[in-house]
Amino acid sequence: MQPPSIQTKESIIKDHSKMFIGNLLVKMFYPNILSFFLSKVGLFDMEARVSDVGYRVAQKLLSVWAPKERKIDPLIKFFFKKMWNTKIVLKKVKSEDTIIYRIIDVSCKYCDPEVALEGVRHPCVTVIGYVKACLEYSSKKYPLPEYKLKTVKSRGSGNEYCEHQIIFRS
Amino acid sequence: MNVLGLGLMMRELLRDYREVLGGTLENALSEFEKQIKVQAAEVISKLISEPIMMGVSMSYALSRDINDLPFTTQAMFHGMIGKDYYKVFEYPKLTLNQDGSGNLVIRMKQCIMCAGINDIAKEEIMKKDYGGTVATLFGTVIKEAWDYMEMPYQVLEAKETKCFLRGDPYGEITIIFAPKSSK
Numbered sequence: 001m002q003p004p005s006i007q008t009k010e011s012i013i014k015d016h017s018k019m020f021i022g023n024l025l026v027k028m029f030y031p032n033i034l035s036f037f038l039s040k041v042g043l044f045d046m047e048a049r050v051s052d053v054g055y056r057v058a059q060k061l062l063s064v065w066a067p068k069e070r071k072i073d074p075l076i077k078f079f080f081k082k083m084w085n086t087k088i089v090l091k092k093v094k095s096e097d098t099i100i101y102r103i104i105d106v107s108c109k110y111c112d113p114e115v116a117l118e119g120v121r122h123p124c125v126t127v128i129g130y131v132k133a134c135l136e137y138s139s140k141k142y143p144l145p146e147y148k149l150k151t152v153k154s155r156g157s158g159n160e161y162c163e164h165q166i167i168f169r170s
Numbered sequence: 171m172n173v174l175g176l177g178l179m180m181r182e183l184l185r186d187y188r189e190v191l192g193g194t195l196e197n198a199l200s201e202f203e204k205q206i207k208v209q210a211a212e213v214i215s216k217l218i219s220e221p222i223m224m225g226v227s228m229s230y231a232l233s234r235d236i237n238d239l240p241f242t243t244q245a246m247f248h249g250m251i252g253k254d255y256y257k258v259f260e261y262p263k264l265t266l267n268q269d270g271s272g273n274l275v276i277r278m279k280q281c282i283m284c285a286g287i288n289d290i291a292k293e294e295i296m297k298k299d300y301g302g303t304v305a306t307l308f309g310t311v312i313k314e315a316w317d318y319m320e321m322p323y324q325v326l327e328a329k330e331t332k333c334f335l336r337g338d339p340y341g342e343i344t345i346i347f348a349p350k351s352s353k
Contacts (some may be wrong), residue, residue, distance in 0.1 A: 012285045015257060016174040022250045023171055025307060028213050030207035033183060040190045054181040057303065060178050060286070083172045109171055137227075 017064045020085050023109050031115050034123060047125045054129025058083075062137045070141040072134075072166075077104060079134050084109045101166040103131065111156030124158035128164050137164065145169065173251070177286045180303070195290065199298040206303050210310040218318050232315050236323065239274055239312075240264050246311060251282075258282060270323075270349040276308060276319050278341035292336045295321060299330035305343045322350050 007015075037046035039065040058079070065082060069075050071092055080088045087103040110124040117123060128149040135144060148167045180202075185197035228249075229267050233242055240262040247255040258280050266272040283301050284290075290300070299305065309328020316323050325347050332342035 007280065009285070009288070012280045013174060015254075015280070016177065016282070016285050017172065019173040019254050019257075020252060021171055021173050021176055024213065024217070024250065025176060025303070026171055028209045028307065029202070029206050029303070032209055036187070036201070036205060037190070049186050053179065053186060056182045057175060058180045061172070061175055064174065084173050094216070 010121075013064060015062070017082075022160045026109055026113060029112050031112065031123070033116060033163070034117055034120055038117070038119060043119055046120075050126040051132075054126040055133050056129075059131030062133060065089070068139045069136075072101065072138050072142075075082035075138050076101075076134050077130060079130065080105070083130065095096065097170055099168040099170060101168075103127075103164040103166070105162045105164075106155075106160075107154055108162040111127065111154050112163055113155050117156070118157075119160040121157050122151040122154040124154050124162050124164075131164055131166065141162070173199050173282050177283050179209060181287050181290075182264055182301050194296065195294045196296040196298040199295070199300065199302060201325055203302045207310075210306060211314060214310050214314040215257040215318070217315055222268075229315075234319055234321060234347075235264065236321075237264070238260075242315075243274065243276065243308075258335055272347060274312070274345045274347070275331075276343045276344075276345070277332075284333070284335050284341075287335065290335055295333075295335060299312050300333055301330040301336050301341060301343065305330045305345075308343055309345050312347075324350050 034050065035050055041049065061083065062079075064092060067075060067078050069078055071094075076090060077088060080086050086105060086107050086109070091102040091104065093100045093102060105127075108124045108127070112128060123148070128151055132149055135147065138144065145168050147169075149164065151164050152163070153161060153163040155162050178247040181192065184195060184198045184202065187201055188195055191197050191201060217263075218229050220226055231245055233243065243262045244255075244259070247259045251258060258278055260279060263275045263277075265275070281301060283304055302306070305328045309325050312328075313325040325345060327346045329344055330342070331344045332338035332340055334341055
């Protein structure tokens with residue numbers, strides 16, 4: 001009988017980086033996480049913390065996936081596909097002094113339209129942390145001007161879709 | 171959701187929980203698990219009874235025969251992870267005692283919660299289980315399924331019994347159950 005093969009930590013990480021799991025765990029714990037932070041540190045700090053969690057997770061994932069693509073559009077699309085197995089719509093809106101990237105997600109994994117959290121306008125605000133890490137990754141090849149990130153719509157607070165914006169001042 | 175992403179997310183959240191609670195990793199894990207218990211029953215009971223495809227709910231996949239428990243648990247893994255489930259989970263082992271009590275042992279060849287973690291020493295976890303959240307999830311799925319089918323069994327405990335982070339060669343979750351009348 002053959003002995004069971006022993007995988008190295010690196011190969012397990014590689015396996016897991018390509019594997020998907022249903023959204024049950026996130027559905028179960030994410031609303032509680034928001035409530036916990038909300039009660040302990042208030043709305044502003046809660047948003048900052050969950051967004052920062054997203055940023056740190058995305059940094060590690062990008063170091064494992066190491067995508068060759070560094071342009072904003074394809075990189076963000078790649079990230080959403082690999083992380084949440086979702087397709088997003090990315091719209092670039094130019095005006096005189098700004099360029100806005102609208103990231104539109106109709107199947108956000110963090111928003112549950114049936115679970116409304118009092119005082120939380122954008123439950124999926126953690127996503128902007130992931131986007132921030134993507135921008136940082138992109139900027140290593142294509143330096144970026146100053147930008148702002150914000151979540152403007154969430155399915156979890158009654159909107160039809162979730163929308164995150166990257167705002168570049170030109 | 172990506173499996174590695176989920177594990178890393180939990181690690182990073184626990185870091186913040188610990189900071190906010192001003193305590194140990196053990197405290198953070200306790201708080202986390204306490205919260206999951208509240209939400210799990212609600213989410214899972216909905217999942218079992220609500221139609222997921224063409225008017226058919228997940229309850230159609232459930233069996234009233236206790237001997238089918240390993241098979242239905244494996245089907246649940248398949249549903250959760252997809253075709254790669256066998257890379258993570260071994261076939262669950264059911265032990266039934268004469269008095270109707272028993273346990274279901276679920277072994278993991280790799281852990282979905284801790285595979286990407288390399289900054290937690292086993293001393294840090296202390297008495298808490300890092301995979302307690304997954305154990306709670308599995309225990310709640312079985313409890314809710316049994317309640318839905320009005321089975322004469324109750325889940326007494328769902329706990330992590332082996333853990334890679336503690337140095338065990340595999341991960342393991344044990345679900346202990348008994349007939350409803352017994353205490």
